[in-house]
Amino acid sequence: MILHMLPGDAIAEEFAASGLEGETAICRECLIEGPVDAESLHDFWVQREQYLAPRRPDSNHSYAIDVAAELGKLIELPAGSKVSLWFEYELFCQVNLWFCLYLLRNTRAEVYRVAPSIRADVDVWKGFGRLGAEDLKECFSQKVKLQAADIETGNELWRAFRSGDHKRLQGLAVTASDDAFPHLQTVCEAETAKSTRPAGILRAIVDQGYTDFGEIFKEFSNRAGVYGFGDTQVKQLLASL
Secondary structure, eight states, rough: OOOEESSSSGGGGHHHHOOOOOOEEEOOOOTTSSSSOOSSSSHHHHHHHHHHHHGGGOOOOOOOIIIHHHHTTSSSOTTEEEEEEESSSSHHHHHHOOOOOOOHTTOOOOOEEOOOTSSSSSGGGGGTOOHHHHHHHHHHHTTTEOOOHHHHHHHHHHHHHHHHHHHHHHHHHSSOOOTTTTTTHHHHHHHTTTTTTTHHHHHHHHHHOOOOOHHHHHHHHHSGGGOOOHHHHHHHHHOOO
C-alpha cells in the first residue's frame, strides 16, 4: 500500500493531477489550537470533536468520518506499506506532522517526509500554496526517508507539545535531524511565544490602521508566517483583542 497524507483539502486537486501513485488521506485537524491532553486515542477524538464543533458551525465534515478516520489510516497499515507525510514547515503543519508520527510510532511501514522544498527561503512559510501538479511532483522527488529515530523524535515532539513542555521542545529541536525536521528550532521558538506573540503582532497591525480583514490577514501572514494561521485562527484572535 502507498499512502499519501496530505496537509489539507487545498492541494488535493493538484495532487490528483500530478499522477503520483497511491491512495490519499487528508489531515483536516488544526491541533495548534484547543485541548490535546486526553489520555486515550478514543477520548482524544471525542475531545477534539467537542472543541471544534461549535467553532466550525458551517462545516460539512463529520469529525468521525472526515477527520478521525482519515488520520486513523496511519495506525493499521499493511505490511510493506509506504507512507508519505506531506506537511509544510510552519507551526500549524508541524504540530499535525508530530501527531501523525505519534500515530506511526509502532509502524513497520516506510515513512517519508515531503515538504515544499522547492520554495525559495523568502517564501519558506508559504508551503504548498499555489504550487501546481508539476511542482508537487518535484517536491515528492526530494522526499526524505524518516528513520526510526526520526519517528521517535516526532513522537516525543508531540508528547512535549501536548503537555506544554517548552523546555523539552527546545531540547528536541536542537538534537533533531535537520533533514527530517527543517526549521524546527524556529518553529519551537514560535510555539513558546504562541500565547502572546501572535496577538501582539495583530494588535500592532490594527493599531496601524488596517481595517479590511483581507489586508489584515495578508499583513499578519507576512509578519507571522511561522505560525501558519489560517483565516479562522486570525479571526478568532482578532475577536479576542
